[in-house]
Amino acid sequence: MSAFRSLSRVMIVTFLRDKSALFFVIIFPLMFLLLFGTLFKSASTPHAKIAQVGAVAVLDSVQGQGRDDLAKVLTISRESDEAEALRKVRKGDLDGLIEQDGSGTVLLRFSAADQVRAGSVQAIVNSLVQQANQAATGRPPAFTLKAVQVEDQSIKLIQYLTPGLLGWAIATGAVFSTALTLVTWRRKRILRRLRLAPVSVGSIVASRVGVSVLTALTQTAIFVAVACTPAFGLKLTGNWWLAIPLVICGTISFMSIGLLVGAVSKTEEAANGMAQIIVLPMSFLSGAFFSVDDAPSWLHAISEVMPLRHLVTSMQSVLTRGGGLGDALPTMGGLLLFAAVVTGIAWRFFDWDEA
Incomplete structure (x- = not known):
């Protein structure tokens, strides 16, 4: 325990004194949260803009409260020049153009450049x-739909951004700190001195893991505290503690990746490059920054084998979607199993001395 405490204290002090490490592990990920949270904090359901050319009964007949509800999702501007309205649709200034001929056919013209907008416009007009x-038949509807949101009532994008960016920050910090520390210690022969000193391998490993976990928990506390401020409005579920x-x-789990990178790399530059190659694609393909649910099946299959994908999904579940132990336990077991396998592989390449 004495060796563990001494090594942990040295690692923490070294980390706090390294301004670049402190910036990239703590401040840099937080900057992403502040940036994306500020840009998208008012984002909600897509609001479409369409032009109405001439008389369109399905639009003109909507009055009173129905018109107010329609205005929440659709901005309608009247255009007299059809050609000019079409030009605005092609340019992206408008999401669609709607008109009606003498037979009662409603014609909607839209641009497929933005699939989300196009889908929203079609769904609204179809409704x-x-x-x-239904009103023309004079008969009441046989069925009605009552839609209830199962997640937290907030629809702010911060509910999605916080768990994703937090997962990315944890992965980045664990991989880079472990890989670069291992290479630096080997190059400066610190590993050789530790091996010859009366310090067990268990104490060395435990202190490194303990410092990394403490750093990650600090990241988590800062992320959640900032995201929960009134400026961003993150709303946590009851099982957030998971x-x-x-x-x-x-x-x-991500420390094991850093251990493998540090074991096979001979210089800090090589370790940094290899870590970038692993972490960056994994961040984008795992849904840390945006959802990959609509990605091609082959890309989705690749995403499923990445540990960050499962960490981000489980973090979203327990932090903002009301998930519980059933969502967290399988992920925790999978992450630890992944760590055991990758650590075993890294151990075969590990060397206490610089080659």
Whole structure:
């Protein structure tokens, strides 16, 4: 315990004195949260803009409260020049153009450049047409839909951004700190001195893991505290505390990747480059920055084998979607199993001395 405490204290002091490490591990990921959280803090459901050319009964017949509700999702501007309206649709200034001929056919023209906007416009107009048809028959609807959101009532993008960016920050910090520390210690012969000193390998490993876990938990506390401020408005679910064991297991998992990188790299530059090659693609393919649910099946299959994908998904579940132990335990077990396998591989390449 004495060796463990001494080594841990030295590692913490070294980390705090290294301004570049402190910036990239703590401040840099937080800057992403502040940037994306500020840019998208008012983002909600897509609001479409369409032009109406001439009389369109399905739009003109909507009055009163229905018109107010329609205005929340659709901005309608009247255009007299059809050619000019089409030019605005092609340019992207408008999401669609709607008009009606003498036979009652409603024609919607839209641009496929933005699939989300195009889908929203089609769905809204189709709903209006169906309502108009129902009203024309004079018969009450046979079925009604009551939609209830199962997650937290907030629809702010911060609910998605915080767990994803936090997972990315944990992965980046664990991989880079472990890999660069190992290479630096080997190059400066610190590993050789530790091996010859009356210090067990277990104490060395435990102190390194302990410092990395403490750093990750500090990252988590800062992220959640900032995201929960009124400026961003993150709303936590009742089982948010499950993020703590997830962070610990995730840190250990990504440390194993850093150990493998540090074991096969001979210089800090090589370790940094190899870590970048691993972490950056994994961050984008694992849903840390944006959802990959609609990605091609082959890309989705690759994402499923990445530990960051499962960490981010479970963090989203327990932090903002009301998930519980059933969502966290399988992920924690998988992360620890992944760590054991990768650590075993890294051990075969590990060398106490510089080659």
